[in-house]
Amino acid sequence: MLNWIFTAALVLGAGAQAAGCGGTEGVPDWARAGTFRGTLGTLPVALSLDPRGESRYFYEGRSLDLFLEARRSGNALVLEESVRRDYGERVLSGCFTLMPAPGGLKGTWQAPGAARALEVNLAPLDAARLPLRLPLSPGLSALRRDDPLAFLKLNRAWVTLPGARAVREPLSGVTYPRVPGASGALNAALQDRQLRHAADALDCHAMLPEPAQNDPQEGYNLSAGITLSNARLLSLREDVDYYCxxxxxxxxxxxxxxxxxxxxxxxxxxxxxxxxxxRQKTLYLSGVKAKVDAECLNILRNSGSAFTAYLSAAGVNLTPTDLPHAVGVCAETVTLPYATLRGDANLGSPLVKTLYPK
Incomplete structure (x- = not known):
């Protein structure tokens, strides 16, 4: 779910000052991928090490990742930390020098020009042993297994808003709808949708220049709302705008x-x-004619072939998902009335019956 963000992070990292911490390309033979938790100086940190890919860490009091490039100096692992001071290239902001030690990794971290280095002590983290602060859900279990750093950040009490119709994740600020009295399975599904967005939001903010990281107009913004709720079906529309x-x-x-x-x-x-x-495209083009100009209609005829769908009281709503960014303004949503779709429907399904009451 986070491939687009991780790819962008690697591209942005390519502009960091080369070999600013010394050493040479490659990693020591002992270096293995893993997740670690410990201290940098007196501050608690967590670090994800991937010697041949992306490494990153965060200060647990701040919860935004800092990106690392792995190198070697003799038998020591060197991790070059870089940040963006503005919208230009990344700049060197710190150097880890680590060696294996009983119980984990031990070494130092030093900022460029600093008079002395800070001691670093890291122990392997087994996220599966961490207590859950959120209700167990498939997405939470997957996050704990696949991305322990994100799990550390998001596995905490979330804020239920007045009326219990929405929940806010406190670090990212991502808010997502809830249904009072919903089944445990439905609540788990809604939590998992929110988990995905919250993790993406934190990754997006981490790639912004430092002055922009606290700007609410920058980063990742989600608007999600329930569009249909009946006895068997719940449908939502999610709109995300982002700048990373x-x-x-x-x-x-x-x-x-x-x-x-x-x-x-x-x-x-x-x-x-x-x-x-x-058939989706045929019905979409028929419905969109009255909503767009001739130029957009021509673009939609030639490009718009994939759609995302949500349900509302009025019908099935289709929005194109494959338009080039430059013509994204043409991606109007079209509602196909249920009456028009009766011949397409599985009328024997108990789910569909809720859309076609007698």
Whole structure:
């Protein structure tokens, strides 16, 4: 889910000052990928080491990643830390020099020009042994297994807003809807959607220049709302706009359809088996004619072939997802009334029956 952010981080890191901490390319033979937790000076930190890929760490009091490039100096592992002071290249901000030690890694960290180095002590982290601060869910379990650093940041008490119809994740500020009285499975699915966005938001903010990291207008902004809620189905629309320091801001829309009992995602074609890609485009183009100009209509005819869908009281809502960024303004949402789609529907499904009451 985070590939686009991690790829961007690597590209941005390529501009850091080369070999600023000394040493040579490559890593010591003893260096292995892993997650560690300990102290830098007196401050608690957590570090994810990938000698042949992306390494990163964060101060637990701040919770934004700092990016590291692995090198070697003799048998020592050198990790070059870099940050963005502005929207230009990354600059060297610190040097780790680490060696294996009983119980983990031991060494120093030194800022450029600093008179002395700070002691670093790190022990392997087994995230599976950490207590859960959130309700257990598939996404939380996957995060604990696959991205322990993100798990450390997000595995804490979240804030239920008045009325219990939304929850805010405190570090990223990401807010996501909830349904009072919902099944445990549905609540888990909604938590997992929010986990994904919160992790992406923190990664996005970490790549911004330091002066912009606390600017609410920068970074990753999510607007999510329930568009349909009935006895068996819950649907939402998610709109994200983000700027993580790249060439330009961007945005996207995603529709979500969930089974209220199981919490599982419901593919649109489960509800409407005959509403395949070709028919979606035909019906979309018919409906969008009155909403866009001739130039956009031509673009949509030639480019818009993939859609995200969500449900509302009025029908199935389709939004193009494959338009080039430069013409993203043409991605209007079109509502296909349920009456129009009756022939496409699986009318024997208990889920569909909630859309076609007698």
């Amino acid at each position: 320091g790249g060439a330009h801001p961007s945005y996207w829309t995603e529709g979500v359809i969930l089974d209220r009992i199981t919490g599982r995602a419901v593919p649109l074609t489960t509800l409407f088996p005959k509403l395949g890609a070709a």
